[in-house]
Amino acid sequence: MKISIKALLLSLFTLISSAALGGQLTVSPLIMKMPPLQANATYKLKNGSSQDGFYQIQLFAWEQGDDGESRLLQQDDLIITPPVTLIPANGEQLVRVIQKAPQPSDIEKSYRLVISEVPDTESDQGANLKVLLRMSLPLFVGTPELSHSLSAFFQDGALRIRNTGTAHARLSDAYWQARNKNKKFVIKEGLVGYVLPGRELRIPIKATPADGSVAFFSASISGIPFTLLVEESPK
Structure with missing residues (x-):
């Protein structure tokens, strides 16, 4: 299933600096590279704000179409945990990426980690959830022997x-x-x-x-x- 929310696509494909999300949230690493046989990897999220932050964390397959445009697709190769988290003011959270079935591959696979800051209380608008801030980071699964041409x-x-x-x-x-x-x-x-x-x-x-x-x-x-x-x- 293709993710087609225009606002999401417009915000996803510029690599954001480590002072991401308006300087409130920092993420490490900014570019994740996982070997295909590695079972899991870890991100560190740090909320530098003086207020608690509630975040939704998603992983999408990342493709480039024949028209050259990037697309995000639903995927089931990788699991992100926790998918939502409340990070206290000046607190940290470890987020784990788990490969469901690690296996060799002769071509690199591409994904995007999408982190959205959302209100931690229900909005008066109901299902129209307001996204406060959003960032996207690339994640690649492949061996160092693979290369571009x-x-x-x-x-x-x-x-x-x-x-x-x-x-x-x-x-x-x-x-x-x-x-x-x-x-x-x-x-x-x-x-x-x-x-x-x-x-x-x-x-x-x-x-x-x-x-x-x-x-x-x-x-x-x-x-x-x-x-x-x-x-x-x-x-």
């Missing part, structure tokens, strides 16, 4: 980064690079997005350098610089 091409006003590998790539600080490599044209600073295995990330380009002036796309993958030749069409 990227290619780049420009089509229909978007730079498309294709991943034919077996693990995700996290892109940041993207720019065009001139053929002689002595000029850079910034595309986006900071986090650009993720390319999941077997999928594409589409980066809309508002303005491109003159034809023939660039040949390369450069960015960082988890802080490591890389450069791709921009193909004329997808292969």
Whole structure:
């Protein structure tokens, strides 16, 4: 079943800093990586507020469709416990992720942990539960031996980064690079997005350098610089 609440989708796909949820809730780790045979893993949630906080915690499968858009799906591979928790002011809570049936996999699996702060009392609006704050963090299940394999091409006003590998790539600080490599044209600073295995990330380009002036796309993958030749069409 696809999660289709527009407000949820709009808020989920930017990695939020450790001072998340308006500085009230911090979560560690921000990016979870679990080996496929590991039975469980743990998050630490800390409420830095002077008031108690009530939180709903959910885990969704994370996919990128053929249109390049991210989607959250119901899943039963992983269990989150507790699914709801009241964290006292300046208190902490351990949240455990449990794999129901750990087994080897030759491709990385992608999930999103969604944490929502909600009122701990019933609203006058009844079922229209008001979400006070929300954050989303990526969780990956796979071995260190899995890796990405990227290619780049420009089509229909978007730079498309294709991943034919077996693990995700996290892109940041993207720019065009001139053929002689002595000029850079910034595309986006900071986090650009993720390319999941077997999928594409589409980066809309508002303005491109003159034809023939660039040949390369450069960015960082988890802080490591890389450069791709921009193909004329997808292969």
